[in-house]
Amino acid sequence: VTTGGLRDFVADTAEGEDFSLAAVRSELSTEFTVRQEPGAAGSGMHRRTWLDTFDWRLYKAGLTLQFEQARRGGLLVLSKADGTPQVEQPVTRWPRRPGLAEDLPPGPVRDRILVLTSPRALLPIVKAASTVSVNRLLNADGKTVARLVVEEHVTVTAPTPNSAGGTTAELPPRLAVAEVRGYPSQARKAAGLLASVPGVSHASQSVFIAALTALGRHPADYTSGVEAEITATMPASVAVARLLLRLLDTVELNVDGVLRDIDTEFLHDLRVAVRRTRSAIKLLGAVLPADLAEHFKAEFKWLGDVTTPVRDLDVHLLGFDALTEQLVAASPDDLEPLRAFLVRRRAREFRRLAAALRGPRFRAITDDWRKALLEIRDVDGPRRRRPTAAVLARAATGKAFRRVAAQGDAITSDSPPETLHDLRKRAKELRYLLEFFAPLYDQVAYRKVLSDLKQLQDCLGEFQDSEVQRHEIRDLADAMLTDSMLAGRAAPAATLLAMGEIAAKLALSQAEARAEFAARFARFAGPAGRERVRVLLANETQGRP
Amino acid sequence: VKIFATYNIKGGVGKTTAAVNLAYLSAADGCRTLLWDLDPQGAASFLFRIKPRVKGGGKALIRGTKTLDDAIKGTDFDHLDLLPADFTYRNMDLLLGGADKKPTRKLGQLLKPMAAEYDHVFLDCPPSISLVSENVMHAADVLLVPLIPTTLSVRTLDQLTEFVAGFNGRRPRVWAFFSMVDRRKTLHQEITRDLATERAGVAATPIPALSMIERMSVERAPVTAFAPRSVAARAYRALWAEVQQDPKP
Numbered sequence: 001v002t003t004g005g006l007r008d009f010v011a012d013t014a015e016g017e018d019f020s021l022a023a024v025r026s027e028l029s030t031e032f033t034v035r036q037e038p039g040a041a042g043s044g045m046h047r048r049t050w051l052d053t054f055d056w057r058l059y060k061a062g063l064t065l066q067f068e069q070a071r072r073g074g075l076l077v078l079s080k081a082d083g084t085p086q087v088e089q090p091v092t093r094w095p096r097r098p099g100l101a102e103d104l105p106p107g108p109v110r111d112r113i114l115v116l117t118s119p120r121a122l123l124p125i126v127k128a129a130s131t132v133s134v135n136r137l138l139n140a141d142g143k144t145v146a147r148l149v150v151e152e153h154v155t156v157t158a159p160t161p162n163s164a165g166g167t168t169a170e171l172p173p174r175l176a177v178a179e180v181r182g183y184p185s186q187a188r189k190a191a192g193l194l195a196s197v198p199g200v201s202h203a204s205q206s207v208f209i210a211a212l213t214a215l216g217r218h219p220a221d222y223t224s225g226v227e228a229e230i231t232a233t234m235p236a237s238v239a240v241a242r243l244l245l246r247l248l249d250t251v252e253l254n255v256d257g258v259l260r261d262i263d264t265e266f267l268h269d270l271r272v273a274v275r276r277t278r279s280a281i282k283l284l285g286a287v288l289p290a291d292l293a294e295h296f297k298a299e300f301k302w303l304g305d306v307t308t309p310v311r312d313l314d315v316h317l318l319g320f321d322a323l324t325e326q327l328v329a330a331s332p333d334d335l336e337p338l339r340a341f342l343v344r345r346r347a348r349e350f351r352r353l354a355a356a357l358r359g360p361r362f363r364a365i366t367d368d369w370r371k372a373l374l375e376i377r378d379v380d381g382p383r384r385r386r387p388t389a390a391v392l393a394r395a396a397t398g399k400a401f402r403r404v405a406a407q408g409d410a411i412t413s414d415s416p417p418e419t420l421h422d423l424r425k426r427a428k429e430l431r432y433l434l435e436f437f438a439p440l441y442d443q444v445a446y447r448k449v450l451s452d453l454k455q456l457q458d459c460l461g462e463f464q465d466s467e468v469q470r471h472e473i474r475d476l477a478d479a480m481l482t483d484s485m486l487a488g489r490a491a492p493a494a495t496l497l498a499m500g501e502i503a504a505k506l507a508l509s510q511a512e513a514r515a516e517f518a519a520r521f522a523r524f525a526g527p528a529g530r531e532r533v534r535v536l537l538a539n540e541t542q543g544r545p
Numbered sequence: 546v547k548i549f550a551t552y553n554i555k556g557g558v559g560k561t562t563a564a565v566n567l568a569y570l571s572a573a574d575g576c577r578t579l580l581w582d583l584d585p586q587g588a589a590s591f592l593f594r595i596k597p598r599v600k601g602g603g604k605a606l607i608r609g610t611k612t613l614d615d616a617i618k619g620t621d622f623d624h625l626d627l628l629p630a631d632f633t634y635r636n637m638d639l640l641l642g643g644a645d646k647k648p649t650r651k652l653g654q655l656l657k658p659m660a661a662e663y664d665h666v667f668l669d670c671p672p673s674i675s676l677v678s679e680n681v682m683h684a685a686d687v688l689l690v691p692l693i694p695t696t697l698s699v700r701t702l703d704q705l706t707e708f709v710a711g712f713n714g715r716r717p718r719v720w721a722f723f724s725m726v727d728r729r730k731t732l733h734q735e736i737t738r739d740l741a742t743e744r745a746g747v748a749a750t751p752i753p754a755l756s757m758i759e760r761m762s763v764e765r766a767p768v769t770a771f772a773p774r775s776v777a778a779r780a781y782r783a784l785w786a787e788v789q790q791d792p793k794p
Contacts, residue, residue: 143593144619181619
């Protein structure tokens with residue numbers, strides 16, 4: 001049984017010389033008898049696919065998921081970034097690609113990645129095909145004391161959505177010394193000999209990372225964050241254009257995943273980017289040409305609106321199991337007709353959404369918006385010199401904060417729910433502004449303000465979401481009754497009763513959120529909170545170039 | 546983990562060849578298998594081309610200054626590891642006798658940590674009646690006893706069965722099988738046939754006396770590996786299939 005601890009090498013073919021296995025074998029022959037082992041475990045054709053979510057959740061957690069295809073089914077191997085295998089699990093059939101981790105059969109890999117990746121799907125990131133041969137290294141007794149594993153003809157591909165072609169690259173051959181248990185010094189000796197062969201060097205990257213590099217990709221090259229490249233001293237209009245271009249990138253990067261309906265988070269990320277765009281136009285649009293801001297304000301409102309129905313239904317379906325778990329009187333099965341109803345409704349709404357995203361209005365928005373923003377970003381006329389990004393950031397953020405503070409101060413225990421809803425919107429605007437200009441701030445001060453704001457937003461979100469969901473459940477109950485009458489079926493009374501119980505639960509959590517509001521708000525906008533914001537914005541004005 | 550031990554009071558009855566071939570077959574089935582060569586002569590180690598040497602000797606293993614894990618060597622075959630013999634094993638009785646308490650259970654305790662790593666453990670026991678063999682009998686789930694088909698060896702089996710039956714608590718199943726059966730000898734034929742049908746715990750598969758089995762010491766590999774289609778290999782495969790089941794009542 002060979003243990004881990006592979007010593008990996010790359011045969012560098014860049015020097016123009018062809019890699020010669022003969023040279024390697026002859027070097028190893030000085031200490032060992034080298035014998036080919038046809039049919040050895042792990043030899044032959046290898047087909048591997050590396051999987052991760054669109055936003056690289058496994059990679060960011062320091063993990064690599066690999067699917068090794070065998071004649072029948074295959075093996076899923078979850079490894080640490082350094083290549084140490086963690087857990088593995090055979091799968092007879094990869095459910096459907098891309099698939100959700102929860103669609104995998106039960107097993108240790110599923111257990112390990114489910115929470116991490118959910119609700120995102122696992123996408124094939126890189127595929128590799130190669131030929132592996134194994135050589136035994138024998139000592140004087142004819143005993144196998146190490147193995148030389150040679151991986152050649154490594155062809156890597158970045159799969160494309162429609163599986164037509166995709167970019168392909170060839171990686172140099174890889175060599176590895178596999179240790180035989182109880183013979184560590186022999187493996188070390190073999191590795192030492194390998195390292196001395198001209199053109200052979202220690203592998204600095206895993207095949208996965210080497211493949212990404214060869215294909216011109218970088219790990220974690222997608223994030224849903226803003227992270228625009230702006231500086232304190234650049235003209236405000238340029239900074240805002242860069243910001244909006246970055247948001248437009250996010251919108252466009254997610255469209256394909258939305259249309260293929262891979263997982264719910266493509267639409268979510270798209271919608272967040274649209275909301276941020278709308279807030280930016282509203283709060284920072286003064287530095288843009290007035291007609292431009294006015295036109296796209298309407299266009300992005302339209303885009304936001306067409307995506308709303310599907311997202312609302314996604315939220316219901318994603319939280320469905322959590323909801324049914326709370327039932328006390330009714331049985332979870334009572335709610336199954338509701339789930340089926342939601343799924344049908346989503347299918348209908350999805351067709352509308354897809355038509356909109358494939359339609360001319362959406363294309364016009366993205367094309368014209370990009371063109372206009374690029375012009376602003378690149379044409380650096382004298383009238384765009386003032387104000388700087390730092391000045392704009394301070395003015396806009398300070399104003400947004402004062403507005404949150406004033407509106408929150410006015411809220412008493414008697415205030416109607418609308419005042420809290422309104423405050424939630426203002427808090428969200430403030431949050432977006434903070435995130436837009438994050439690169440300009442002192443990071444410690446920034447995180448302090450953001451963390452308090454998040455707490456306040458969570459509380460306001462809980463309050464409003466509970467209210468909205470309660471109304472939605474009532475609307476759904478109405479719709480189910482109407483629908484089932486149209487279809488000649490009676491809506492099950494048990495389902496409606498269970499929905500009533502859910503509505504009662506929601507009212508309860510809404511009341512809890514309302515009770516917590518005063519304390520959270522005081523923490524964010526009380527004297528200490530105000531001081532934290534003052535420090536943040538004061539630092540920012542000294543901003544780095 | 547299931548522990549198999551090959552044992553006979555006499556030497557040269559095909560004990561080591563059985564242990565080596567059955568362990569190989571177990572590993573070839575995909576079971577993670579460990580063979581512990583307890584015989585200071587180191588025949589099993591020799592057959593796998595592994596030096597019969599353990600750093601610190603038997604003393605280090607029994608006293609626990611070195612774990613079994615550190616001494617294990619990988620064989621040339623997938624899933625099959627070997628814990629080599631060491632010449633100091635000849636003193637193992639003394640070492641076991643010096644163990645603090647329960648000197649007959651010491652080997653079983655040493656093997657406990659191996660349970661997670663292996664599906665099958667084979668103990669190739671030196672020929673004798675000693676504290677070592679008693680330890681092996683306590684540690685084993687299945688006691689594999691090679692028998693030369695003679696009336697005398699049948700008596701020995703009876704004595705062994707009786708001895709094991711006297712154990713408190715866990716007792717190994719005794720699986721005897723005929724070894725080095727000479728098909729030209731009428732007595733061998735008769736005893737083999739009769740006993741396998743009459744007596745519980747005697748395998749129906751005999752291992753014949755074949756020069757192919759002796760060739761193992763030249764090839765330094767299990768006959769089931771270097772001549773898988775030979776009569777000898779077929780006999781070991783049939784025996785392996787049989788001893789994995791419960792013995793006849």
